[in-house]
Amino acid sequence: MRLLGIxxxxxxxxxxxxxxxxxxxxxxxxxxxxxxxxxADVVRIAEDVRKxxxxxxxxxxxxxxxxxxxxxxxxxxxxxxxxPPDLPGWGTVPLVRLxxxxxxxxxxxxxxxxxxxLAEWRFGAGRGRRNVVYLTMSTxxxxxxxxxxxxxxxxxxxxxxxxHIPLEEAGARCACGLRGCFEAYAGGAAWxxxxxxxxxxxxxxVELAGGRSLVTPEHVVTAAHAGDVxxxxxxxxxxxxxxxxxxxxxxxxxxxxxxxxxxxxAAGEELCFAPLRERVRERVWPILGDGLEIVxxxxxxxxxxxxxxCAALEALEPSSDLAKR
Amino acid sequence: MRLLGIxxxxxxxxxxxxxxxxxxxxxxxxxxxxxxxxxADVVRIAEDVRKxxxxxxxxxxxxxxxxxxxxxxxxxxxxxxxxPPDLPGWGTVPLVRLxxxxxxxxxxxxxxxxxxxLAEWRFGAGRGRRNVVYLTMSTxxxxxxxxxxxxxxxxxxxxxxxxHIPLEEAGARCACGLRGCFEAYAGGAAWxxxxxxxxxxxxxxVELAGGRSLVTPEHVVTAAHAGDVxxxxxxxxxxxxxxxxxxxxxxxxxxxxxxxxxxxxAAGEELCFAPLRERVRERVWPILGDGLEIVxxxxxxxxxxxxxxCAALEALEPSSDLAKR
Numbered sequence: 159m160r161l162l163g164i165x166x167x168x169x170x171x172x173x174x175x176x177x178x179x180x181x182x183x184x185x186x187x188x189x190x191x192x193x194x195x196x197x198a199d200v201v202r203i204a205e206d207v208r209k210x211x212x213x214x215x216x217x218x219x220x221x222x223x224x225x226x227x228x229x230x231x232x233x234x235x236x237x238x239x240x241x242p243p244d245l246p247g248w249g250t251v252p253l254v255r256l257x258x259x260x261x262x263x264x265x266x267x268x269x270x271x272x273x274x275x276l277a278e279w280r281f282g283a284g285r286g287r288r289n290v291v292y293l294t295m296s297t298x299x300x301x302x303x304x305x306x307x308x309x310x311x312x313x314x315x316x317x318x319x320x321x322h323i324p325l326e327e328a329g330a331r332c333a334c335g336l337r338g339c340f341e342a343y344a345g346g347a348a349w350x351x352x353x354x355x356x357x358x359x360x361x362x363x364v365e366l367a368g369g370r371s372l373v374t375p376e377h378v379v380t381a382a383h384a385g386d387v388x389x390x391x392x393x394x395x396x397x398x399x400x401x402x403x404x405x406x407x408x409x410x411x412x413x414x415x416x417x418x419x420x421x422x423x424a425a426g427e428e429l430c431f432a433p434l435r436e437r438v439r440e441r442v443w444p445i446l447g448d449g450l451e452i453v454x455x456x457x458x459x460x461x462x463x464x465x466x467x468c469a470a471l472e473a474l475e476p477s478s479d480l481a482k483r
Numbered sequence: 484m485r486l487l488g489i490x491x492x493x494x495x496x497x498x499x500x501x502x503x504x505x506x507x508x509x510x511x512x513x514x515x516x517x518x519x520x521x522x523a524d525v526v527r528i529a530e531d532v533r534k535x536x537x538x539x540x541x542x543x544x545x546x547x548x549x550x551x552x553x554x555x556x557x558x559x560x561x562x563x564x565x566x567p568p569d570l571p572g573w574g575t576v577p578l579v580r581l582x583x584x585x586x587x588x589x590x591x592x593x594x595x596x597x598x599x600x601l602a603e604w605r606f607g608a609g610r611g612r613r614n615v616v617y618l619t620m621s622t623x624x625x626x627x628x629x630x631x632x633x634x635x636x637x638x639x640x641x642x643x644x645x646x647h648i649p650l651e652e653a654g655a656r657c658a659c660g661l662r663g664c665f666e667a668y669a670g671g672a673a674w675x676x677x678x679x680x681x682x683x684x685x686x687x688x689v690e691l692a693g694g695r696s697l698v699t700p701e702h703v704v705t706a707a708h709a710g711d712v713x714x715x716x717x718x719x720x721x722x723x724x725x726x727x728x729x730x731x732x733x734x735x736x737x738x739x740x741x742x743x744x745x746x747x748x749a750a751g752e753e754l755c756f757a758p759l760r761e762r763v764r765e766r767v768w769p770i771l772g773d774g775l776e777i778v779x780x781x782x783x784x785x786x787x788x789x790x791x792x793c794a795a796l797e798a799l800e801p802s803s804d805l806a807k808r
Binding site for chain 2 (some may be wrong): 314317402405406450
């Protein structure tokens with residue numbers, strides 16, 4: 159069965175042709191920039207899709223389902239989206255309608271964190287588990303919830319906004335406008351801002367970045383692996399905050415597996431997952447901690463392909479009741 | 484169809500005979516005290532059940548299913564329980580086996596907050612909703628989650644421990660041993676301790692209670708309705724903390740309805756629900772706040788009967804996949 163996936167990232171577009179086993183037959187990648195004319199951007203995406211099909215020698219009638227994974231807010235029921243922070247102006251684009259028209263076929267829309275969670279659950283680090291939470295741990299902290307073996311979207315498809323759980327009353331200002339959000343402390347963008355203020359000029363972090371104003375969490379991870387004191391302290395602090403976020407999830411949802419993406423994957427077992435597990439365990443009851451596995455995402459860069467494919471698959475063979483209605 | 488419900492509360496036992504429509508045919512209530520010999524306590528409960536059936540003129544063969552709603556921790560899969568704070572020693576009692584043997588029929592076990600959530604969802608304030616969170620707001624803060632129209636139990640039936648979401652890092656000591664739990668600020672027991680330390684001797688609260696050492700949240704509610712300044716300030720503070728707890732739930736689960744029991748029901752619309760809605764709205768995104776209804780539990784004292792009946796019903800016509808296995 160051929161499936162078409164379109165993953166609209168903050169900076170990258172991934173169009174993929176694959177199947178329900180998660181095997182990718184052909185892919186296309188390109189940088190994505192908001193042109194300020196979202197409708198034109200969508201027309202260009204549709205052209206990319208047609209090109210991919212042409213190159214693969216596949217007729218669009220041979221594609222069983224197409225799915226789009228796009229940055230939230232996304233309303234799966236209503237097929238519309240709010241304004242994503244990375245793609246201003248896109249909030250008003252009827253993405254599903256435009257793409258469906260351009261492709262001459264229905265297209266299913268999924269929030270990117272949900273699609274990535276589905277991908278990790280079907281093909282990656284969440285395989286065979288019933289209750290899985292996936293956290294992107296990227297620029298922001300998106301979340302996708304697999305509960306009782308189904309994607310859980312919540313009312314108006316708004317569940318899983320784990321990055322905006324408040325950790326501090328009247329805390330740090332978040333990009334979303336609220337205060338004290340998990341993401342305002344542990345999201346990549348917030349961390350980057352912090353690092354550019356605090357990183358000592360003499361640190362390995364600044365040296366690696368080639369200047370304090372260029373420092374990112376990736377430099378912290380690299381420097382920490384090399385034993386840099388500032389980097390180790392920063393990662394330690396980050397793990398502590400991430401442990402607090404996971405603690406909230408444990409008491410609320412009792413997942414059996416929490417999968418962490420991007421920054422956590424880069425930081426790895428010794429600097430991230432081992433201390434994280436220990437700190438979560440200190441903060442939750444044994445019945446919750448004993449059953450909880452905290453693991454890195456497994457799909458890496460291929461996750462973008464599978465996220466789009468999973469959005470398509472969800473429309474065809476829905477894991478959730480909502481999609482069945 | 485006849486159903487038998489047994490609700491084991493911290494202080495009260497309710498045994499009820501009813502049907503799948505939530506109509507109660509006959510009930511029995513008595514205080515419950517831990518005798519220190521849990522097996523003897525269970526034998527006595529079995530006697531109460533037999534008496535109820537005898538008085539109703541119903542043979543036990545005519546009961547389609549029996550359910551027990553009991554204070555957590557409860558493991559529905561394994562049928563065993565940990566030690567509930569109110570009933571020390573009961574952690575070791577094979578409640579389901581003892582009751583099943585005594586009644587000569589299988590008995591289904593459900594965590595009391597889950598059973599109460601099912602009752603409000605099937606017969607009370609959550610009727611017809613797909614995504615409902617119920618919070619007991621009693622001595623502690625128990626939670627039950629109805630997600631996508633099913634009870635969600637989580638791994639090892641441990642989900643919904645909303646009372647132990649951490650609100651403050653290194654915060655107030657909770658009865659559970661951890662720090663900063665929601666319940667350590669807004670649970671009835673914690674609030675009672677606070678009131679007995681802080682209530683001014685001259686306040687209406689102390690006058691109503693007949694002494695500072697006797698003050699409870701109920702006195703605060705009564706005094707607040709009468710305009711007492713201390714009581715109003717205390718309720719205001721309580722609403723603020725409850726709003727913080729609900730905010731976490733909104734970002735995580737995007738429920739369409741949050742149902743609050745006991746203390747919130749007593750406080751009512753003007754002193755509790757109206758300010759609470761406003762404060763949650765200030766703390767969440769419009770897409771989450773607009774779809775979120777915060778309402779009082781509807782079942783009152785009859786909730787205990789229906790909780791037991793729902794535990795039985797869940798075994799017979801499970802809302803969840805887990806129970807279907």
